[in-house]
Amino acid sequence: MTTAFTIESVRSAIADRTLTASALAEEFYTRIKQNDPEIGAFLTLSKERAAAKAAEIDKLAEAGNALPPLAGVPIAIKDVMVTRDVRTTAGSKILENFVPPYDSTAVARMEAAGAMVLGKLNCDEFAMGSSTENSAYHPVHNPRDKSRVPGGSSGGSAAAVAAGMAVATLGSDTGGSIRQPASFCGVVGLKPTYGRVSRYGLIAFASSLDHVGPFANTVKDAALVLRTIAGRDPMDSTSAPVPVPNYVSELETPVEGLRVGVAKEYFGEGLDPEVRTAVEAAIQKLAELGCEIVPVSLPHTEYAIPTYYIVATAEASSNLARYDGVRYGFRARNVRTLSDMYRLTRDGGFGMEVKRRIMLGTYVLSAGYYDAYYLKAQRVRTLLTRDFDEAFKKVDVIAAPTCPTPAFRLGEKVNDPLAMYLADIYTVTANLAGIPGISVPCGENREKLPIGLQLFGRHFDEATVLRVAHAYEHARR
Amino acid sequence: MKVTEKDVAYVADLANLELSADERVRMLNDLNSILDYIERLNELDTDKVAPMAQVSDRYGKDESRPGSERFAYATREDVRYGLRESLPHDVALKNAPETDGTFFVVPKVIER
Numbered sequence: 099m100t101t102a103f104t105i106e107s108v109r110s111a112i113a114d115r116t117l118t119a120s121a122l123a124e125e126f127y128t129r130i131k132q133n134d135p136e137i138g139a140f141l142t143l144s145k146e147r148a149a150a151k152a153a154e155i156d157k158l159a160e161a162g163n164a165l166p167p168l169a170g171v172p173i174a175i176k177d178v179m180v181t182r183d184v185r186t187t188a189g190s191k192i193l194e195n196f197v198p199p200y201d202s203t204a205v206a207r208m209e210a211a212g213a214m215v216l217g218k219l220n221c222d223e224f225a226m227g228s229s230t231e232n233s234a235y236h237p238v239h240n241p242r243d244k245s246r247v248p249g250g251s252s253g254g255s256a257a258a259v260a261a262g263m264a265v266a267t268l269g270s271d272t273g274g275s276i277r278q279p280a281s282f283c284g285v286v287g288l289k290p291t292y293g294r295v296s297r298y299g300l301i302a303f304a305s306s307l308d309h310v311g312p313f314a315n316t317v318k319d320a321a322l323v324l325r326t327i328a329g330r331d332p333m334d335s336t337s338a339p340v341p342v343p344n345y346v347s348e349l350e351t352p353v354e355g356l357r358v359g360v361a362k363e364y365f366g367e368g369l370d371p372e373v374r375t376a377v378e379a380a381i382q383k384l385a386e387l388g389c390e391i392v393p394v395s396l397p398h399t400e401y402a403i404p405t406y407y408i409v410a411t412a413e414a415s416s417n418l419a420r421y422d423g424v425r426y427g428f429r430a431r432n433v434r435t436l437s438d439m440y441r442l443t444r445d446g447g448f449g450m451e452v453k454r455r456i457m458l459g460t461y462v463l464s465a466g467y468y469d470a471y472y473l474k475a476q477r478v479r480t481l482l483t484r485d486f487d488e489a490f491k492k493v494d495v496i497a498a499p500t501c502p503t504p505a506f507r508l509g510e511k512v513n514d515p516l517a518m519y520l521a522d523i524y525t526v527t528a529n530l531a532g533i534p535g536i537s538v539p540c541g542e543n544r545e546k547l548p549i550g551l552q553l554f555g556r557h558f559d560e561a562t563v564l565r566v567a568h569a570y571e572h573a574r575r
Numbered sequence: 576m577k578v579t580e581k582d583v584a585y586v587a588d589l590a591n592l593e594l595s596a597d598e599r600v601r602m603l604n605d606l607n608s609i610l611d612y613i614e615r616l617n618e619l620d621t622d623k624v625a626p627m628a629q630v631s632d633r634y635g636k637d638e639s640r641p642g643s644e645r646f647a648y649a650t651r652e653d654v655r656y657g658l659r660e661s662l663p664h665d666v667a668l669k670n671a672p673e674t675d676g677t678f679f680v681v682p683k684v685i686e687r
Contacts, residue, residue: 305629306629335650441591453592458610476626478616481624516609557634
């Protein structure tokens with residue numbers, strides 16, 4: 099009954115005039131109205147903006163003009179990316195009424211390509227979390243099992259695609275926040291190489307670990323979005339001056355002969371047996387497609403989580419210092435002094451997880467501890483990256499589970515921050531090393547919960563990662 | 576316990592967080608268990624390993640040039656409005672909790 103759209107099916111329907119962008123926008127808002135009360139993916143709807151874009155596209159279609167690549171595609175954006183004149187909260191109360199005066203580069207590029215922004219998506223506060231339970235507004239329910247989390251921090255972005263409320267969405271990934279929710283919700287999620295996509299307009303959590311990336315129903319759609327948003331942006335000095343290949347045209351190239359690495363460190367203790375079975379079957383499928391399966395070792399994997407939690411929280415403590423109630427956002431009232439205003443604003447506006455991470459980050463950067471923690475973590479980061487460099491001398495991609503388990507229940511891990519952190523074990527490494535990683539659905543467990551296969555690639559080699567992911571996706575059908 | 580109540584108070588001060596009494600107790604426990612876990616990094620000998628602040632040092636950097644010219648890809652001419660116009664004044668003040676039309680207004684800085 100509910101049509102499953104892809105980027106191409108939308109564009110060709112509009113080009114054929116079998117559908118108008120305006121009708122499509124209406125259809126998606128109806129879906130949101132019907133489904134979102136039970137899911138909670140959206141924080142803000144941007145109906146006027148979507149309607150304006152729809153009208154623009156419809157005019158082009160009527161005139162028989164060439165349509166841009168993402169013409170009429172209904173998308174939504176994680177609320178950590180600013181959208182001009184559309185409220186942007188970062189999932190926090192401290193930005194409850196913040197209306198940005200500019201657009202993120204990634205959003206601007208999507209709109210320039212014809213996409214319609216339906217609204218802003220719920221997430222863990224300031225992207226800190228693995229379940230979206232840290233949203234200051236309300237949690238998101240996994241469309242595949244509403245008693246469970248969609249994952250985080252881009253829970254809304256994953257759920258919106260999984261529930262058919264958007265054809266593609268943008269999320270952000272600092273420690274796994276695109277890949278893990280993609281795995282939990284049974285959709286495709288891609289974290290590109292660091293510097294591949296501009297971070298301009300992404301509300302910063304950890305500047306050396308943050309990435310913008312797409313969620314979609316298919317690998318091809320993810321490739322189409324990546325092609326649209328990738329590329330050097332002068333507004334982000336960390337965005338790389340590396341040319342953007344045509345990810346889509348390379349997608350169908352056969353994967354026979356490619357070498358797929360399997361690292362034992364990703365198949366050890368703590369991995370749910372059903373996840374292991376599904377991922378091993380997926381790797382077997384890659385072998386059947388003609389890939390060579392090569393054992394590799396990433397020996398420093400067990401040190402990734404502690405490294406991540408030092409680097410990420412240290413950077414976060416610095417990035418979140420700007421939320422002081424002076425120029426924008428929530429400000430505590432009835433205060434005596436400026437100092438009180440800062441403290442009570444931040445105390446009143448931030449949730450517990452955010453405060454915890456700011457405290458940890460401040461501690462590890464403080465005098466007397468900087469060398470022992472932060473500098474140490476940066477050295478271990480080099481070791482982790484070297485592990486990948488060594489492995490990629492022998493293989494072209496590395497296959498692994500995305501998460502040790504499928505989606506857990508709402509409330510299950512909220513009281514144990516460390517247990518929550520350990521769920522990121524297979525994803526943080528790619529953020530620390532800056533390499534691309536994709537999660538594609540590879541099966542379900544007995545309870546019909548989705549399981550994700552993760553593929554890592556060399557820096558700026560998203561083309562190979564997408565090719566292998568695409569080949570696998572088609573072999574599964 | 577590594578972290579003490581005094582440490583929590585000191586760090587909260589640095590981070591400009593007020594923290595209630597309950598929050599301080601929770602924070603003390605959470606920080607200690609997390610830092611405990613982080614200790615394992617000391618198992619690694621990193622004396623001869625260079626620290627990595629960020630990944631992008633690996634590309635775009637032109638090693639053949641001296642000093643900061645190596646990062647030429649990330650720089651531009653030091654020209655006003657070289658990238659784009661600045662935000663107009665009124666737009667910059669639009670989200671301000673309190674403004675007199677020119678400045679952001681805050682409580683007095685100096686305590687008595």
